[in-house]
Amino acid sequence: MADCVFCGIVAGSIPAFMVASSPAGVAFLDIRPVFKGHVLVAPRPHIVQFTDLPADLLPEYFRFAQQIAAAVPAALGSQGTFVAMNNIVSQSVPHLHTHVVPRTKGDGLRGFFWPRRKYESDDEAAETAETIGKEYLRLSVA
Template identity: 30%
Template sequence: MSSIFTKIISGEIPSYKVAENDKFLAFLDIQPIVKGHVLVIPKKPIDYIFDIEDNLLGEFMSFAKSVAKQMDKVFDCKKIGMTVIGLEVPHAHIHLIPINGIADMDFGKAKLSLPSEEMESIAKMIKEA
């Protein structure tokens, strides 16, 4: 199953990577609902998160946790929120979002459009945290 995420994994489409290992990739959402909105994906193309085998799902959550901990060091927020919706792209993914309240996780609000320089700066800060 090919998706925009498989193209990001292969390097066909550029992304603002914040973390990567042999099984997972984390990068900035290009249509964030708040600054610092990160997507975490498995490199194995699995559509539904609950179809991921148990061991890999545990590693996926551990990887997402490590990215969230990096984000905690960068953003002035109460917590890093996590959500899984899974309808936008047919590839399992976790949204990590710096939040100060539940309204920060409202996917119905207008998406931000940040200049590439700012996206690069945010990605660099998370990577270096």
């Protein structure tokens, strides 16, 4: 879809801090992260909401999201992840995406209140994306 930001990221026409890419989709840093290392996983085709994701794409897409969820704590030293998906309400980009947010006990995140942060610089964001991407590659080969 021509005016979809995530379709532009998938196509490579809109820059993003890419973490990983697979036939199922792309993973890139959220530019307004809940915590640094907050990754968005988006399927390659333009799909607005979860219920529109074709059944034949489910296994590959969720395997990719699962691999990113494994890579984030391994790369960043967090204790785990919070994995979530919005549909329509509060979905700022109308393209299906899965949030993979690093979590550590005592990080202050409570319920569904998601305070947003910023990276100090593009270099910091690029380094974070590269670190998670390397861990994704290491884990996906294993």
